[in-house]
Amino acid sequence: MAEVEGLAWSRQVMGEAGPHVRVVAPQVLAATHATLAVKHVELDLGTAVVYGLMWLAVPRALLRELDDVAEVRPHRPYGAPYQVPVINGVPLVAWRYAKDRATDIDQVPFGHPVSDTRRSLFASLDQPLQLDLGLGLGETGLGDEVIAALPAEQQQELDRYLGVVRQLAADGRRIAVLGYASTPDALLRGHLGYADLGVDDRLVWAFREELQFPADLTSGEATADGPALRSAEDAFDSGPVASPQLRARMPRETGESDTS
Amino acid sequence: MTDRPRGTGGPRAAGRFRQPSLFESAAAGAVADVFDPARLTQARVLAGFTKQALAGVLDVSPAAVGQYEAGIITPRPDHLETLASRLGVPVAFFAAGRPHARLDASMAHFRSLRSTRVGQRAKAVAFVEQLWELAHALELRVELPAADLSITDFPPEPHDRSPAAPAAPEATARQLRRHWGIGPGPLRHLVRTMEMHGIIVALLPFAADDEVARVDAFSTSRLLRPLVILTPDRANDVYRHRFTAAHELGHLLLHTDAHPGDVEQEREADRFAAEFLTPVAEIGPELPTRLRIAAFEPLSRRWGVALDSLIRRTRELGITSEVSARRGYQRIQQLKTAGLLRAEPITAYPGETPTLLCSAFELAEQHGLTLAELASELAWPVTTVRSRLGRIDERPALALVRESGP
Numbered sequence: 200m201a202e203v204e205g206l207a208w209s210r211q212v213m214g215e216a217g218p219h220v221r222v223v224a225p226q227v228l229a230a231t232h233a234t235l236a237v238k239h240v241e242l243d244l245g246t247a248v249v250y251g252l253m254w255l256a257v258p259r260a261l262l263r264e265l266d267d268v269a270e271v272r273p274h275r276p277y278g279a280p281y282q283v284p285v286i287n288g289v290p291l292v293a294w295r296y297a298k299d300r301a302t303d304i305d306q307v308p309f310g311h312p313v314s315d316t317r318r319s320l321f322a323s324l325d326q327p328l329q330l331d332l333g334l335g336l337g338e339t340g341l342g343d344e345v346i347a348a349l350p351a352e353q354q355q356e357l358d359r360y361l362g363v364v365r366q367l368a369a370d371g372r373r374i375a376v377l378g379y380a381s382t383p384d385a386l387l388r389g390h391l392g393y394a395d396l397g398v399d400d401r402l403v404w405a406f407r408e409e410l411q412f413p414a415d416l417t418s419g420e421a422t423a424d425g426p427a428l429r430s431a432e433d434a435f436d437s438g439p440v441a442s443p444q445l446r447a448r449m450p451r452e453t454g455e456s457d458t459s
Numbered sequence: 460m461t462d463r464p465r466g467t468g469g470p471r472a473a474g475r476f477r478q479p480s481l482f483e484s485a486a487a488g489a490v491a492d493v494f495d496p497a498r499l500t501q502a503r504v505l506a507g508f509t510k511q512a513l514a515g516v517l518d519v520s521p522a523a524v525g526q527y528e529a530g531i532i533t534p535r536p537d538h539l540e541t542l543a544s545r546l547g548v549p550v551a552f553f554a555a556g557r558p559h560a561r562l563d564a565s566m567a568h569f570r571s572l573r574s575t576r577v578g579q580r581a582k583a584v585a586f587v588e589q590l591w592e593l594a595h596a597l598e599l600r601v602e603l604p605a606a607d608l609s610i611t612d613f614p615p616e617p618h619d620r621s622p623a624a625p626a627a628p629e630a631t632a633r634q635l636r637r638h639w640g641i642g643p644g645p646l647r648h649l650v651r652t653m654e655m656h657g658i659i660v661a662l663l664p665f666a667a668d669d670e671v672a673r674v675d676a677f678s679t680s681r682l683l684r685p686l687v688i689l690t691p692d693r694a695n696d697v698y699r700h701r702f703t704a705a706h707e708l709g710h711l712l713l714h715t716d717a718h719p720g721d722v723e724q725e726r727e728a729d730r731f732a733a734e735f736l737t738p739v740a741e742i743g744p745e746l747p748t749r750l751r752i753a754a755f756e757p758l759s760r761r762w763g764v765a766l767d768s769l770i771r772r773t774r775e776l777g778i779t780s781e782v783s784a785r786r787g788y789q790r791i792q793q794l795k796t797a798g799l800l801r802a803e804p805i806t807a808y809p810g811e812t813p814t815l816l817c818s819a820f821e822l823a824e825q826h827g828l829t830l831a832e833l834a835s836e837l838a839w840p841v842t843t844v845r846s847r848l849g850r851i852d853e854r855p856a857l858a859l860v861r862e863s864g865p
Contacts, residue, residue: 266799267752267790338751338790435645435701435763440810443655445819446602447826 203353205391207360208406210342211368212393213375214287216270219341223264224291224377224391225410231260232379232386239383250383257293257377258283269339277319289393290320290374297380300387304378304407308400320374321396364406371395373405386412487536487543487550494539495555496530502546502553503528504578504585516545552838560591560682583663583677583688589839590661591682593816593847596836600823603815606657606684608712610634628727631712632734645762646736648810649701650689653708659686660704660813664846678707685711689813696802697811698765704811705732736764737772746773750787752794766791766800817848 209217231253239250258281265271265284273282274290283290296307310317346354372395379389392407503513503524510528514521517538526532534542534553543550562584594603610631636646639656646652650660678687687707689700709731714724742762747754750773752766759766770787773779779787794800805811820833834841 264753267794341751344749433644434761435647435649436808436810438647440648440651441655442651443604443815443818445604445822447822448600448602 203349203356203360204406205408206346206349207357207364208368208393208408209391210346210357211361211364212287212373213289213291214270215339215342216265216268216286217342218345219268220265220271220284220286220291220375221391222345224261225389225412227260227264228257228293228377228379228389228410229386229412231256232381236383247383253295253381254293255281261291261293261377267338268341276316279316283320286375291377292317292320292374293377293379295381296378297387298382300380302380304380304388304390305401305404309396309402310400313396313400318396321372368393368405371405376402376407378407379410487539490550490554491533491536491539493554493556494533495553495559496528497559497561498553498555499534499542500528501559501585501588502542502548504581505589506546507578507582508546509578513542513545517541547840547843549838549840554838557836557838558592558595560588560595562588562591562679562682586663587677587679587682587686587688589843589847590659590686590688590816591684592837593844594659594684594819596833597816597819597823600826600828601819603684603819604655604657607639608635608656608658608680608685610638610712628709628713628731629734629739632709632731633738635708635712636735636738643738643741646705648808649704649736649763650813651810653687653704654813654815657684658708658711659684659815661686661688661816661847662813662849663688663690664849676703676707678710680711680715687711695804696765697805697808698759698763698768699802700805700811701736701763702732702765702768705735708732708735733768733772733775737762737768739772739776742769742772743776743778746776746778748778750779750783750790752787752790813849817850820848 205221206218209221211217213220235250235253235256239247242249262273262282262284265286266273268286270287271284274285275282276290283292285291294309296302296304346357349357373393374395375391376394377389377391380387389410389412390407391410392404394402394404394407397403503510508516510524511521514524517524517534519538523532527534539550539553543552597603639652641652653660676687676689678685687704689703689707706728709728710724713727713731742758745758746769747758750770755766755769758769762769767788770779770784770791774781774784791800820828820830823833824830830841830844834844837844839847
């Protein structure tokens with residue numbers, strides 16, 4: 200039933216696109232982890248500086264993946280060097296809360312202290328942050344497709360959950376949080392949920408579900424073949440550009456040559 | 460009335476007739492004696508003059524210009540000098556005796572015949588003639604790769620052997636991939652690959668605001684060496700450029716007899732290009748079942764084809780419906796309009812930039828040929844030779860500065 204519950208919350212908080220975002224976000228997190236883990240090993244700088252760029256890379260990858268979804272728009276938090284996707288008015292924030300598997304996400308403050316940048320996310324975001332050009336950009340119906348793929352029984356159950364969630368989610372100002380614990384060796388744990396900021400700077404979760412990742416990522420065997428990654432060696436512009444073999448004609452050939 | 464000998468086009472002809480050198484200031488009177496009417500037509504068309512406009516320059520009737528070009532009468536020496544000056548060629552250009560590949564617009568495949576005017580096509584064809592002359596002059600000194608389009612002696616795959624299949628564009632595309640030793644996966648560096656197999660590829664050098672720049676790509680196999688001309692507007696988008704090059708390659712293989720603008724021939728060339736760049740057997744399993752642009756982008760970058768082309772592929776393979784495909788095209792157009800989908804020019808892709816003629820000249824240069832000598836032999840201005848070689852003149856433009864008094 201956790202599946203249906205997660206779907207219901209995503210649908211309620213993030214709107215029609217919510218179920219789609221719920222599917223995509225863990226994939227993006229896993230792919231980004233795999234990319235940076237490989238770079239980290241390749242560069243071998245002796246520090247975690249390369250993998251440490253996850254805080255920049257994940258929101259960027261999320262935006263890239265979701266940029267063609269109708270209800271998603273980019274938003275740059277106050278003073279931040281990155282943008283986050285805002286889905287149906289709700290920001291989706293990636294948060295690396297730990298570097299080990301054992302840490303309880305409930306016990307970790309959202310910052311030490313919580314920066315103004317992060318605090319600004321909990322403030323109401325005005326909807327028209329971008330000029331609406333009336334182009335009707337973006338794909339619609341992606342979340343509905345996820346729901347449509349459910350068995351009829353689960354769809355009925357989802358309807359029931361939605362009724363309940365609607366009441367539970369009615370109050371408060373929440374953001375969507377993609378929390379994860381990771382090291383360059385492994386993506387240890389991940390959570391997707393909806394939370395407000397508590398007085399003790401910890402997140403107060405209205406709902407949270409644990410994410411499942413492919414075994415090779417969680418076991419510390421990340422490779423470049425992670426989700427959505429493809430080797431650039433096999434592209435139309437890869438590899439050396441050959442040059443035609445040309446040969447200068449000898450003077451005596453000149454008078455006898457043909458043009459074919 | 461004159462009855463002049465005409466250029467024969469053979470390489471040995473160049474040896475019999477000593478071309479007046481640009482640097483010898485060929486006398487107009489001497490050139491008038493060996494006037495080649497076809498050269499006047501070529502120069503006029505390339506310079507974008509109508510007969511009437513040229514008649515105005517010479518202060519003669521348009522009929523007189525028509526008679527010059529028909530070889531009925533020969534222009535006076537002073538008229539030849541005026542013509543040379545206005546058409547941007549040396550007087551020696553009008554002399555007969557140089558190899559001249561005659562081509563008319565019906566011998567070339569013009570992709571969008573309906574949108575190109577007769578004058579534009581004539582100018583484009585005159586450009587091809589010049590390109591052939593340049594290639595011919597270089598081939599006297601440098602051995603270029605042999606034109607390798609003879610796939611008929613290369614056996615088709617078993618599944619292509621049905622009676623109808625051998626002529627199918629898709630089967631031809633697969634045959635050529637095998638014949639050229641192109642392995643599975645994306646076709647790398649297409650333009651360079653074509654040049655490696657003896658096809659001369661060139662970019663139309665006319666400015667973007669020149670009417671002829673609007674002529675879509677074209678090709679011809681009616682000369683001794685196949686030529687493909689690509690246009691600057693397509694070169695602004697490397698994916699379109701690649702598809703266009705493959706399309707013209709399809710014409711060279713499939714359509715010996717050009718029927719310019721023939722819709723069926725154009726469709727067949729498109730089918731050839733699609734299979735040549737993205738063979739069904741390979742791209743099919745990779746195509747997403749749902750039309751999400753984000754899912755198509757990595758494929759587009761890998762295979763070097765436009766998003767539209769991939770969506771068309773999903774439609775051809777029955778992966779998606781016509782309605783969904785149309786929605787996909789609209790979505791791409793919206794993204795382009797919003798500036799979210801930007802094309803990349805070919806300048807960043809050396810494998811998609813023609814270099815064969817320039818490389819041939821560089822080799823000939825190492826063996827003593829100079830740009831001035833080549834220009835003299837062709838009776839072209841040096842700037843024209845440089846342009847046809849695809850060389851950008853990077854020398855600064857200089858101007859005399861008049862010093863003001865103290």
